[in-house]
Amino acid sequence: MPAKIPATVVTGFLGAGKTTLIRHMLQNAEGKRIALIINEFGDLGVDGDILKGCGDEVCSEDDIVELSNGCICCTVADDFIPTMEALLARDVKPDHIVIETSGLALPQPLVRAFNWPGISTKVTVDGVVTVVDGRAVHDGQFAHNVAAIDAQRAMDENLDHETPLSELFEDQIACADMIVVNKTDLLGAEEADALSSKLKAEARSGVQVVKAAMGALPVDVLLGQGIGAENDLEARHEIHHHHHHDDEDDDDHHDHEHEHGHDEFESFIFTRGEITDAKAFAQQVADVIRTHDILRLKGFVAVEGKPMRLTIQAVGPRVDTYFDQPFGAATRETRLVVIGEAGLDHDAISAALAS
Numbered sequence: 001m002p003a004k005i006p007a008t009v010v011t012g013f014l015g016a017g018k019t020t021l022i023r024h025m026l027q028n029a030e031g032k033r034i035a036l037i038i039n040e041f042g043d044l045g046v047d048g049d050i051l052k053g054c055g056d057e058v059c060s061e062d063d064i065v066e067l068s069n070g071c072i073c074c075t076v077a078d079d080f081i082p083t084m085e086a087l088l089a090r091d092v093k094p095d096h097i098v099i100e101t102s103g104l105a106l107p108q109p110l111v112r113a114f115n116w117p118g119i120s121t122k123v124t125v126d127g128v129v130t131v132v133d134g135r136a137v138h139d140g141q142f143a144h145n146v147a148a149i150d151a152q153r154a155m156d157e158n159l160d161h162e163t164p165l166s167e168l169f170e171d172q173i174a175c176a177d178m179i180v181v182n183k184t185d186l187l188g189a190e191e192a193d194a195l196s197s198k199l200k201a202e203a204r205s206g207v208q209v210v211k212a213a214m215g216a217l218p219v220d221v222l223l224g225q226g227i228g229a230e231n232d233l234e235a236r237h238e239i240h241h242h243h244h245h246d247d248e249d250d251d252d253h254h255d256h257e258h259e260h261g262h263d264e265f266e267s268f269i270f271t272r273g274e275i276t277d278a279k280a281f282a283q284q285v286a287d288v289i290r291t292h293d294i295l296r297l298k299g300f301v302a303v304e305g306k307p308m309r310l311t312i313q314a315v316g317p318r319v320d321t322y323f324d325q326p327f328g329a330a331t332r333e334t335r336l337v338v339i340g341e342a343g344l345d346h347d348a349i350s351a352a353l354a355s
């Protein structure tokens with residue numbers, strides 16, 4: 001029997017730097033043929049576009065498969081399995097498969113899918129790489145708000161979950177074989193060390209913690225861990241869904257996969273025509289993000305008089321912009337995906353972005 005193809009799962013919260021890390025990996029793949037499966041929250045396809053636009057032969061469109069919108073962990077049977085089967089049926093097999101989950105995905109159900117018949121004989125999970133936004137974690141974005149939870153518990157004894165953010169973060173850490181403390185350029189050396197030690201203490205034993213800026217890590221560090229994560233799922237306990245299921249034998253994965261996340265987070269797409277001043281617009285976006293507690297905003301902006309499209313990437317308070325490629329045949333318009341916890345005020349946000 002031919003050797004199984006290794007697959008690496010790259011997970012991590014919205015904006016942690018997964019796409020950036022993968023882009024670096026593809027550009028430094030050292031001849032490895034890497035096939036990429038990406039899944040994004042919010043249906044604008046920004047990540048795929050950025051990766052395909054990297055202008056490198058290694059980022060060829062053929063090797064990048066975008067899953068339709070929805071969280072990969074909740075569409076395993078409908079989306080992920082058929083995609084894997086198609087990939088595995090190709091004449092030219094990839095040396096390695098890399099899967100970028102959406103920032104809201106739980107890695108455990110995805111890893112579990114590698115035990116499915118037809119998949120388990122052909123692929124194995126080489127390792128789960130969890131990318132964390134070192135700055136955001138250091139600033140306590142994912143810390144449990146103990147006081148608020150206690151207050152809620154007092155009102156509802158059945159409520160055993162924490163905040164949506166802290167739960168997701170803990171699940172992503174619990175499943176990791178390697179934790180990448182990214183964005184170290186935004187941290188002092190001591191802060192980065194302290195955070196690494198803290199995460200190492202929270203992770204399962206033996207989990208590697210590495211520091212990175214712009215996801216720049218050698219491909220040999222990220223790939224080739226040889227873990228076989230689908231075989232030790234029990235160790236990667238999920239905390240996220242436990243408030244609903246009481247049957248421990250868990251033979252119908254679907255029931256509980258659908259319980260997570262999607263009513264706790266939401267996204268919508270905002271469009272407008274050209275803007276006149278890129279710098280002013282970035283500032284406007286930063287203000288809107290702050291006012292409305294937006295977690296993530298990204299997309300492409302049409303700037304008057306500029307043939308290139310402006311990519312805009314915002315994670316919490318930080319907004320990055322850069323001109324990446326000509327619009328070409330695409331419509332010259334501004335399209336942004338806005339992601340936040342449920343309850344975003346679409347009208348007010350749209351009005352503020354349109355002004």
Ligand SMILES: Nc1nc2c(ncn2[C@@H]2O[C@H](COP(=O)(O)OP(=O)(O)OP(=O)(O)O)[C@@H](O)[C@H]2O)c(=O)[nH]1
Binds near residue numbers: 021040102213214315
């Ligand atoms: N300063 C700094 N910015 C970074 C670093 N890594 C990524 N970024 C920026 O953070 C933003 C988000 O990065 P992505 O790689 O798109 O993050 P992601 O995890 O793929 O995001 P989602 O797919 O939306 O979950 C972009 O503006 C990146 O340029 C880093 O190490 N330092």
